[in-house]
Amino acid sequence: MGRYVVRRLLQVIPVVIGVTFIIFCLVFALPGDPIQALAGDKRADPNVAAILRAHYHLNEPLYQQYWHYISGVFTGDLGETYNGRAISDIVSERFPVTLKLGLTAFAIEAVIGIVAGVFSALKKGKFLDNVVLISTLVLISIPVFVLGSVLQLEAGVNLKITPVAGIEKGWPQSYILPAIVLASTSMAYISRLTRASMSESIRADYVRTAIAKGLPMRRVIGLHALRNSLIPVVTFLGFDLGALMGGAIITERVFNMPGIGGQLAQSVYLRERPVVVGLVTLLVLIYLVANLLVDLMYAVLDPRIRYE
Amino acid sequence: MSEKTIERPTTDEAAIAKEIEAEEKAAARQASLLKDGWTDLRKRPMFLVTAFIIVCLLALAIAPSLFTARSPYSDGFCQLQNSMNPPTSGHLFGFDVQGCDIYTRTVYGTRNSIVVGVVTTVVTTLIGGLLGMLAGLVGGWIDAVLSRITEVFSALPLIVGGLLIMSIWGGGDVWSVSFIMAILGWPQVYRIMRGEVISNKYNDYVTAARALGADSWRIAFRHILPNTLAPVIVITTMNLGVYISAEAALSYLGIGIQSPNISWGLMISDAQDRFLTSPHALLFPAGALSLTVLAFIVLGDVVRDAFDPKMR
Numbered sequence: 001m002g003r004y005v006v007r008r009l010l011q012v013i014p015v016v017i018g019v020t021f022i023i024f025c026l027v028f029a030l031p032g033d034p035i036q037a038l039a040g041d042k043r044a045d046p047n048v049a050a051i052l053r054a055h056y057h058l059n060e061p062l063y064q065q066y067w068h069y070i071s072g073v074f075t076g077d078l079g080e081t082y083n084g085r086a087i088s089d090i091v092s093e094r095f096p097v098t099l100k101l102g103l104t105a106f107a108i109e110a111v112i113g114i115v116a117g118v119f120s121a122l123k124k125g126k127f128l129d130n131v132v133l134i135s136t137l138v139l140i141s142i143p144v145f146v147l148g149s150v151l152q153l154e155a156g157v158n159l160k161i162t163p164v165a166g167i168e169k170g171w172p173q174s175y176i177l178p179a180i181v182l183a184s185t186s187m188a189y190i191s192r193l194t195r196a197s198m199s200e201s202i203r204a205d206y207v208r209t210a211i212a213k214g215l216p217m218r219r220v221i222g223l224h225a226l227r228n229s230l231i232p233v234v235t236f237l238g239f240d241l242g243a244l245m246g247g248a249i250i251t252e253r254v255f256n257m258p259g260i261g262g263q264l265a266q267s268v269y270l271r272e273r274p275v276v277v278g279l280v281t282l283l284v285l286i287y288l289v290a291n292l293l294v295d296l297m298y299a300v301l302d303p304r305i306r307y308e
Numbered sequence: 309m310s311e312k313t314i315e316r317p318t319t320d321e322a323a324i325a326k327e328i329e330a331e332e333k334a335a336a337r338q339a340s341l342l343k344d345g346w347t348d349l350r351k352r353p354m355f356l357v358t359a360f361i362i363v364c365l366l367a368l369a370i371a372p373s374l375f376t377a378r379s380p381y382s383d384g385f386c387q388l389q390n391s392m393n394p395p396t397s398g399h400l401f402g403f404d405v406q407g408c409d410i411y412t413r414t415v416y417g418t419r420n421s422i423v424v425g426v427v428t429t430v431v432t433t434l435i436g437g438l439l440g441m442l443a444g445l446v447g448g449w450i451d452a453v454l455s456r457i458t459e460v461f462s463a464l465p466l467i468v469g470g471l472l473i474m475s476i477w478g479g480g481d482v483w484s485v486s487f488i489m490a491i492l493g494w495p496q497v498y499r500i501m502r503g504e505v506i507s508n509k510y511n512d513y514v515t516a517a518r519a520l521g522a523d524s525w526r527i528a529f530r531h532i533l534p535n536t537l538a539p540v541i542v543i544t545t546m547n548l549g550v551y552i553s554a555e556a557a558l559s560y561l562g563i564g565i566q567s568p569n570i571s572w573g574l575m576i577s578d579a580q581d582r583f584l585t586s587p588h589a590l591l592f593p594a595g596a597l598s599l600t601v602l603a604f605i606v607l608g609d610v611v612r613d614a615f616d617p618k619m620r
Contacts, residue, residue: 138598149583
């Protein structure tokens, strides 16, 4: 187990290097001169510009710039913006919003998705099952930003049960509606995954054995059948945790929330290269850690799985 | 001596004919999984409904001028005095902010959405499928390297990657959007294909084929490939819908298809700002988009039920 974790952590390193390098190349290729941009329409003072260029290693070739960056990342330094503000500063300001939004969405999609999936597997072909199936299809086919606008209009403007936009009301009031919107597509996938694997496992021999032993239905479903059906669901949830953080760009935009996604989009438009690289590195790290956690969860769900 | 030279080709010909016959029989046997699925599929009412919707959409995409008397590219198509007018009898979907007829634009937008979906799906399936097969069959360091590369691409969120690439190369037409989604989308197909190949590789029928003297190419394409196809077909049909929806999301962020090209995503994002006062401008293109995505996803569902051996 310990050796497995170490090996997996070591495998993360080349992936981090690969992704940051690609991002670095892409950001490097963004058009425009960032130092000139600091001076606006005026011509930048050549002396100041030269000092700034030297400070940000802008005169050096790509690989040297990348080396400066990646050695910083491994010592915990995400770099600074061209205005001299630390990226970690931006992260600590923006990240809590994204984290709260992402985790709320994660909780919503996991709980509602799994519960809906279990019930529709138990009542296969019945009315409830069809309701779940149809509503998941509808959720998957509506784009997030359309769903966001419609809910914003209904819940925020017409019914006034949630704030329309922004985060002034704090958690949970301001976060609940955006989190529902962010969770909607994945919630649909999770309930379908749960339904599919649950309807396989309730036909399995060990479930019949458990029922024959006279165990209460609650225990058979919750402990025997559900636990064995959760592996594909957990895999999806792991992938999705990273996607929720990165994919919140659209939801954050619809609901005007000052999170990582909005900052990222803005920084790309404004050509703030260090911010883009820093934030993407962070998102990639979250994604990789989530995947590692998923692999470790397998053994909790299915004791037959061993790590070597 | 001369007799022999005449005789020889005839025996060869007979042998070749026999071989061809055997090959054809083998092909028929291999196709049986797909054929079974197809027979099953044609009996399902949901398949007929979604197939009908998709055929209609294809007709809209190929010949939009058959479905509307107006052309969005003609002079005077957009009249500013009609801006945001609600639906009337001559203009069933109403007008957008520029005073353009939304029905006509929705009809003409079908092609771009369908093309983005189809092109992206074909490219991701080819790249992901071939690399996944390679990694699964060869294994070893090729598998290790390819899998790390895949992780790199899948760790990069689609929207973020799209945002960056679009900012560098501009674009704004169907091809650049498809290109970006294909670059970031192939790892999914790769993962499925690799897993399927690995789980099929050690089956008895592969050992049998090898014992009969089949070479690696033949084993790969005639034996393993047909057995891995079902899950790939399923994910492909579903992805058509997913990519059409993703194009709309990119357009919403201002990095997808750009004006003067017409796309549903672009129409929705233009209507977004005025949604509170005139929802019709958003709801009609969004409805068209959702119907299309729904049709492809339901098709994927039905196809899975028909093709997946585990579902039988």
